[in-house]
Amino acid sequence: MPDQLSKRIFAELESLVLIDPHTHINPHAAASTTLADIMGYHYYTELAHSAGLPKEQIEEPGLDPKEKVGRLVKQLGDLDNTIQLSWLMDICSEFFGFEEEAITEANWEKLYDTAAEKMAQPDWEQQVLKQSGLEQVFLTNDFDDPLEGFDTNLYIPCLRTDDLVFHLGKSETRDRLAKATNLDIGCAHTLRDAIAKLFEHFTSRGARACAISLPPDFSPTAVMPEEADAVVRSLYAGNELSRDESKLVSQYVFWTLAEYCAVHSLPFDLMIGVNRRVYEAGVYQGQDLYDKRTSLIQYKELFNAFPNVTFPVSVLTSTSNQELVSYSWIFPNVVINGHWWYSNTPAFITFDCKSRLEAVPKTKQIGYYSDMYKLEFALPKFRMYRRVLANVLASDFVIGRGWSEERAIELGKLVLRGNVETIFGR
Amino acid sequence: MPDQLSKRIFAELESLVLIDPHTHINPHAAASTTLADIMGYHYYTELAHSAGLPKEQIEEPGLDPKEKVGRLVKQLGDLDNTIQLSWLMDICSEFFGFEEEAITEANWEKLYDTAAEKMAQPDWEQQVLKQSGLEQVFLTNDFDDPLEGFDTNLYIPCLRTDDLVFHLGKSETRDRLAKATNLDIGCAHTLRDAIAKLFEHFTSRGARACAISLPPDFSPTAVMPEEADAVVRSLYAGNELSRDESKLVSQYVFWTLAEYCAVHSLPFDLMIGVNRRVYEAGVYQGQDLYDKRTSLIQYKELFNAFPNVTFPVSVLTSTSNQELVSYSWIFPNVVINGHWWYSNTPAFITFDCKSRLEAVPKTKQIGYYSDMYKLEFALPKFRMYRRVLANVLASDFVIGRGWSEERAIELGKLVLRGNVETIFGR
């Protein structure tokens, strides 16, 4: 019976202890303290807002966490079809023993209090890690993060570089960079030195990846220090840059990052395709969308120039998935990385997962990352993925291609965990 | 058994009486009078032509309806795989008791005569409405439609605005507008007054939507009367406009329409992505195609500028579906509207339906509209959709997520009917 087959494979995949290769966890406050930490995740605030809840009610200054949850609960009924809400239900059921079909105005307060009690336990973070089967959690650290005060064997540092590439025009970013590196930056060369210093700091603290999210129209190109020098000097002299000048600085910084990834053998996570602040009146982190008219051909020069840098690539849209399949099939240094954001729902995951598993070397596919901000989300998100993966392994490999169950499960484990170890291993 | 489950859900959905939120019904001749009205639908003429039937045979001036059907029947064998032909078979079976596997040169005449007899019954229109479970039918009215002589509680007026936005350069359109509004138009301000008058007329007659179809390269932007005034004056002075000037007029009229939608709380249906007259030698209404390289990012300014206008959005291609999912997930004023034209076949509907139901608030999804020109088509088209919807509810919600059948059926009914009432309600 296919259904039983899929369930057996799922059970095997569920038993696997994982490394989560991309999250936004704050290692100093990794787990939640109230249900508001969980329901404050942008998936819920933006969907509740989209369904009619005014932003002002969600983001009222000084709003009490419990009151915030209460307001959101009123809108949840409109979202109960979504997979995003099913993550919440899974969390409440798995961690708080909540077994109602829905969170309603009648039952939420009890749930809130139960959760608060559980979360107040001193070992809550450890409980969540254990119950979720998480062994290591990759972070996304600001470039000026001191990377101190947490266990870098559990929480793996990764250098997030969006600010450097796209916001160096802001004096705040330049100040942060100067402070973080203790360097007097003023030209392309000293800027490069600063970047070098960041890489040294991060790798000395065990960083395993450099990461960036990129807009649909970005096309990396080689810019040498001498080409960028005049503009970088102008920027540091306090001048406003033109659009073309800003672009040149972005290109220069990006290319320099890739060079230091090569120097330090650090994978460079590219998360391609997001336009920021498309809906400017949206809630916090609920403003970004995209233009699907983007192509990996824009990365041709980059992929060719850095054969020794591994690029784990995430694409925002399922219409880019086939390019990702083809580019990782051809380029040795391009590997597939998870199911990102707007493509992280079962219909898209299913199709994308099928097309990847059947055409790209199995060692070049990172199945999934949670992208979570709070630890509690790894469990439901990975479970959603494991369910899809189990279905695909059952239908396409065991039934479709006559594989043994064991062989299919091995493939599943490889993309879920094995490849994370080899691709990000040091 | 999944198969039985899906059939039970389908039966429940079939029992629902519907409001069809977008059609091209002529309320003065809503039902067909001969089979030629049905087989003259562009889906059959264009497919028969594509399969080899010369346009001249289909559109011969003065062609007798029966002879036309006879000519089309000769080509039907080449189309019998298509879902479009299955609509025709459903109509013939449901309404005329035709139970053959195919319409052939041997059996079509009897069918034609049976149909003609049925359609000649004085209550044919009522019979079709009843048998199809249709309670209300939205129209697509020309801007100068007097909206008289029909029951506006059954046939709901909607203001179609393609001519105003894209064909004001034709003197015929300007004449029609002047006549319809009884205004002396000659500048941006009087043009605006005319549009205001159209909205008053339409809303006074119970209009529930403003609607427009848009080419892939259209990007709405705010144009104020003072910016457009010189060009509008030039147009009304009888000058030929340049491409840029024409575009400015289109932008101005479009933006003004959105403003009056806000004034009258009228949803603005956007049907995005069609290029007109791509195959100029094609049959009537069988000439339009598209360029898939379009994005909802082009509507960023519009969606931000009119938070109080609801935009039910249809996209022509399945490659735009994920953008539609994401944009309606983020923007409160963007809702999903049906499965349009070239995306209105089961393979695309299935994938699009799955991705929508799992990620967008359930209250923001209008499941389907028939887009029909003759009443007889609501039944087979909605049935096709209901079959897909039942399958998705069964596999993804009941089996995949453990929902009860009742809950899944409720979700189906909401997108089939409930949301039409709330989104277009007044």
Add this chain to the structure above:
Amino acid sequence: MPDQLSKRIFAELESLVLIDPHTHINPHAAASTTLADIMGYHYYTELAHSAGLPKEQIEEPGLDPKEKVGRLVKQLGDLDNTIQLSWLMDICSEFFGFEEEAITEANWEKLYDTAAEKMAQPDWEQQVLKQSGLEQVFLTNDFDDPLEGFDTNLYIPCLRTDDLVFHLGKSETRDRLAKATNLDIGCAHTLRDAIAKLFEHFTSRGARACAISLPPDFSPTAVMPEEADAVVRSLYAGNELSRDESKLVSQYVFWTLAEYCAVHSLPFDLMIGVNRRVYEAGVYQGQDLYDKRTSLIQYKELFNAFPNVTFPVSVLTSTSNQELVSYSWIFPNVVINGHWWYSNTPAFITFDCKSRLEAVPKTKQIGYYSDMYKLEFALPKFRMYRRVLANVLASDFVIGRGWSEERAIELGKLVLRGNVETIFGR
């Protein structure tokens, strides 16, 4: 039982003897002589390289075939999930009785020797044709191919025109053209005469198609001899052409080809969407990728200008599939042609096949071609397609639409073979 149903349909489709309407077979060496001919197919060298095998090891000058296979075998474990590797396993099982689960360092030598022995049999080519159920094989001949020394009733000539359209700027191409036509070419008119002569030569030898692969940004447009004459003269005078001039020559040659397709009633195979040499350090034939941002709207002028030329169109990406469905649904002269290259894996084939079979006249769909370089690949590739096709016929037509098995099988046979005969028949 759906599973049994699908298997019965598959068995029927498997029994059909085929015409393969697009291959790269060398008719003078159609079958393989060692396993290196098979494993040297770019699918294996590029995937092995992508998974880590250095190009230098694969393409070492003077490398012994057996040694080459030995090196590739070391990497095969990383590819054993891919459908491409399943083709290899099918070949080894069907033709060489190899029944191991994998080709490993422990068993490959025996396999190599067994294969070599089989392939050394004088009637190996005939054995493969027979065992594969192949009646005719279309070729892809260089424009200067003498088309002599082989049976043109078995191996059907087709005129490949990439060099003429895109590489006439190379003196080597011009020399080949002069030699092939024995004409003194120097202007647009004599270039046109040369093309005419090629068509005469090819059609006199039984050619059934003209074919070309096209980059994503190509948009054919009518260029008359007088418009191109100055540039063609300049080219033949030995001048380097500018980008725009090169483009004009490409356009002129392309349009002239279409004109001669009309003269000779030759279908013009368009294979749309490939960018050449994207990964320049890749292995032979493993360097090409694409930019998915292309549209069939670019072919609007062409499709309208040549109503009497049949254009069998292949698209490189599944995101272009819906355009192909829609354009062949509307344009009488556009027909669907197979599943090409990066879209030739089951996940994409399944979705594309479903959407085609349900919306385009059944007579306008060429189900599949192998695109093979060696005869042994027709069997596993067509089998992959037939499996998908059987599943789609079972689920969408027999179960979904209540068709009889016989009727579904007839549809399958039509797209597999019948349409190849009618579309490329003379």
